[in-house]
Amino acid sequence: MNEVITNNQEKCDQALAALHHVIDPEIGLNIVDLGLLYQIDFDEGNKMIFISMTLTTQFCPMGDSIRSNAGTAMQHAFPEYTIDIDLVFDPPWSQERISEQGKHFLNRE
Amino acid sequence: MVITNNSLVQNTTHKVVIPFYAYAALSFLAATVLLFFSGNAFTQHYFHPHTLAITHTMALGWGTMIILGASHQLVPVLIEAKLFSNFLAYTSFVLAAVGIPMLVCSFFHFQMDWIAQTGGILINAAILCFIINIAMSIRKSKSQNVHAVFVITASLWLLTTTIIGLLLLFNFTKSILPEDSLHYLSLHAHIGIVGWFLLLVMGVGSRLIPMFLISKYDNRKELWLIYFLVNGALISFIVLFFSRVDVVLYILPLLAALLALVLFAKYCYKAYRHRIRKQVDEQVKISLLSIAMMLLPVVLLLVLIVLLVFSFADAKLALAYGFSIFFGWMTAIILGMTFKTLPFIIWNKVYHNKAGLGKTPSPKDLFSESVFNKMGIAYLTGFCLFLAGVLLSSVITLQIASVLLLITAVLYNFNVMKMLLHKPLIK
Numbered sequence: 001m002n003e004v005i006t007n008n009q010e011k012c013d014q015a016l017a018a019l020h021h022v023i024d025p026e027i028g029l030n031i032v033d034l035g036l037l038y039q040i041d042f043d044e045g046n047k048m049i050f051i052s053m054t055l056t057t058q059f060c061p062m063g064d065s066i067r068s069n070a071g072t073a074m075q076h077a078f079p080e081y082t083i084d085i086d087l088v089f090d091p092p093w094s095q096e097r098i099s100e101q102g103k104h105f106l107n108r109e
Numbered sequence: 110m111v112i113t114n115n116s117l118v119q120n121t122t123h124k125v126v127i128p129f130y131a132y133a134a135l136s137f138l139a140a141t142v143l144l145f146f147s148g149n150a151f152t153q154h155y156f157h158p159h160t161l162a163i164t165h166t167m168a169l170g171w172g173t174m175i176i177l178g179a180s181h182q183l184v185p186v187l188i189e190a191k192l193f194s195n196f197l198a199y200t201s202f203v204l205a206a207v208g209i210p211m212l213v214c215s216f217f218h219f220q221m222d223w224i225a226q227t228g229g230i231l232i233n234a235a236i237l238c239f240i241i242n243i244a245m246s247i248r249k250s251k252s253q254n255v256h257a258v259f260v261i262t263a264s265l266w267l268l269t270t271t272i273i274g275l276l277l278l279f280n281f282t283k284s285i286l287p288e289d290s291l292h293y294l295s296l297h298a299h300i301g302i303v304g305w306f307l308l309l310v311m312g313v314g315s316r317l318i319p320m321f322l323i324s325k326y327d328n329r330k331e332l333w334l335i336y337f338l339v340n341g342a343l344i345s346f347i348v349l350f351f352s353r354v355d356v357v358l359y360i361l362p363l364l365a366a367l368l369a370l371v372l373f374a375k376y377c378y379k380a381y382r383h384r385i386r387k388q389v390d391e392q393v394k395i396s397l398l399s400i401a402m403m404l405l406p407v408v409l410l411l412v413l414i415v416l417l418v419f420s421f422a423d424a425k426l427a428l429a430y431g432f433s434i435f436f437g438w439m440t441a442i443i444l445g446m447t448f449k450t451l452p453f454i455i456w457n458k459v460y461h462n463k464a465g466l467g468k469t470p471s472p473k474d475l476f477s478e479s480v481f482n483k484m485g486i487a488y489l490t491g492f493c494l495f496l497a498g499v500l501l502s503s504v505i506t507l508q509i510a511s512v513l514l515l516i517t518a519v520l521y522n523f524n525v526m527k528m529l530l531h532k533p534l535i536k
Contacts, residue, residue: 025321025385025456025471061120061186061453065461071111073215084112095385096323105302106323106386 005039011078012040015049019079022069025062029105031070033061035097038088042081051085054093063087120184121191123458127196127529128180130451132206133443134182134525141518143217148507151499155428156291162217167435168301169209169232173267175443176309177201177239177325179450180260183313184243188257190250197242205235212278213267221270221281229275236271240264255332262340266304277499296350302434303343303366307403310442311373314400318377321449323394325467331376338369354418363414369408391478392448395485399441406433429499436492436514442486444521450477455528475531476524484520487513488502 006012022031031037031053039052053070055063068086074083098106140163147159185192192198198503211228215221243264247257277290286293313337319326342365347357377400381389389397408432416423438504452472459467498506 007288023471025469026321026453028471056323058189061182061457063235064120065457066110074216075111082110082112095323098385106388 004037006041007040011032011042015040015051015074019070022066022073023105024056027056027106029102031066033099033102033105035099035102036093037060047081049074049081049083051083052088054088056093058089058092077094083104094097110411111465117221118459121185121194121198123454125192125195126178126182126454128202128206129174129181130447131523131529132202132452133171133175133178134522136209137176137440138165138515138518138522140166140171141515145511145515148498148504148511151428151432151495151507152502152504154155154424155431156294158216158219160428160431161219162213164431165209165216166213167439168306170213171204172306172435172439172443173368174205174209175308175447179313179446180239180243180309182450183391184246184257184260184318187252187254187260187313187316188247190246193242193245193249197238199383200239201235201242203232204238204295205233208232214406221278223449225278225281229271229278233268233271233275236268237266239330240268255329255336256312256316259308259315259332260334262336263309263312266300266308266343270297270301270305273300293472297500298346298431299346300343303339303346304433307338307366308339310338311369314396315373315376316444317446317449318319318393318396319383322380322389323386324380324384325382326376326383328376328379331372335369335372335376337402338365338372342366342369343410356414359414360411363407363410370403370407374403390473391482391485392445393443396442396449400444402433402438402441403439406430409433411432422517425500425502429496432496436495437447440492441471444517447521447525448473448481451525451528452476455531459533470534475528477527480520480524484517484524488517 004012004016016032016037019037020030020032020071023029024031024034024036027034032058037051037053039050040047041050043050045062051070053067055066060066067087071083071085074081074085115152143163143166145161148162150157150159150163153160181192181198208228208231211224213228213230215225215228244295247261250257273293277297280290280293311332315332318324330334333526342362346359346362349362363393377397379395380402399411409426411428413423413430416426426453445506452475455475457467491510494510496508497503
């Protein structure tokens with residue numbers, strides 16, 4: 001089940017739409033359908049967005065690039081906010097987090 | 110503004126890794142050129158100057174250099190710590206890059222003089238720099254795991270191999286060992302093949318293959334068992350070698366190594382079965398094929414031992430055995446894994462700071478897939494034909510096969526250079 005915890009569902013949907021363009025270069029699937037996003041919270045007072053996300057493996061050589069791309073995509077979508085991205089590996093990513101569209105994409109023979 | 114935490118290990122700079130890859134690619138080309146002009150050597154005894162030159166080009170210039178390069182990139186990721194020293198990595202490269210041609214040229218002309226000895230000393234110094242760098246990186250790491258233990262143990266076996274090699278070089282001119290150098294050749298070769306190449310491929314492969322297949326399969330107990338079986342096999346082989354026991358007893362370490370290979374193949378198969386992504390690209394397929402190809406030298410060695418029990422030494426079989434290792438599984442796994450690691454290193458180098466500036470190509474777009482596929486066909490055909498040529502002592506088959514292997518190396522170099530010279534598609 002691919003659920004992102006948030007304190008603002010409307011803005012979270014905008015954020016997910018922006019992050020939908022960030023692709024894991026090795027897998028070829030976007031990070032939303034891959035289920036890499038755990039939490040997106042908005043602090044309207046301080047104009048901050050806190051993103052908690054993971055990678056398919058802690059050993060991912062593209063991790064830094066995926067995180068940079070996510071930051072750039074969010075900055076474009078929310079130019080007036082400061083984006084704080086926290087990479088976490090607890091809980092570890094599991095295939096259960098892949099969305100139905102993502103599973104369909106990966107199951108192509 | 111974007112703020113990020115530091116939970117990711119900083120990658121080793123591409124400046125450290127790329128020279129090793131480039132050197133290895135050129136060494137593979139050089140080895141196939143030598144093979145092309147030395148077809149006759151493969152119809153004679155394996156202790157032939159040209160065979161020794163080709164073997165060392167493959168083992169050191171090709172296999173070892175690319176593994177050293179990849180290890181500088183992969184070990185920090187495996188142990189979750191920064192590489193201890195870039196300077197030691199550069200020093201290691203320069204020493205090996207100078208030492209290897211000195212040694213290979215000396216073998217080719219069979220002049221075991223100061224040039225060969227200096228080459229051997231430089232190679233040993235390069236390996237020592239590499240081990241210090243890896244050991245210090247591991248010492249500073251918070252997380253030590255089975256894969257890192259495989260790498261450091263394999264590196265110590267590599268140093269053992271090169272020290273023995275150096276002693277054998279000096280033994281050609283001054284009798285410093287009780288027997289002649291030929292006597293110790295199998296000891297030197299097997300410590301290198303099993304202790305360095307096999308142990309390292311298993312340690313790193315058990316991490317990379319599930320990662321590239323996006324498989325969640327992990328079995329630490331099985332990996333530890335494989336680790337003890339391989340090391341046990343090698344140590345018992347060394348003990349048997351110095352005990353001068355009956356050749357039939359060599360079956361014991363061989364069976365232990367065979368069991369480790371079967372377990373490793375099972376590990377990879379399970380990772381394959383548990384993969385999330387159904388599509389398996391050609392680069393991973395050729396790497397998986399290389400694991401199956403590991404069984405070929407074991408079978409050949411088994412036949413060799415059985416023949417030796419009946420006092421029948423078959424030089425052709427010994428040559429086929431060596432060829433099936435250096436041009437067989439070792440080359441197959443490098444051909445596959447190069448195109449699963451180098452594209453990411455180059456992509457990170459070229460596009461790391463261009464996130465969000467436009468559509469970037471994917472790492473696999475940095476090389477030609479069609480050239481890769483042609484390379485795969487040329488390689489597999491060339492390998493099978495060459496093996497047949499050695500076993501049949503057919504010079505014409507060897508020549509046709511060596512042309513195919515030369516084509517493999519040219520296509521491999523084309524794709525590697527295409528990646529190394531890649532210019533960003535967005536400004």
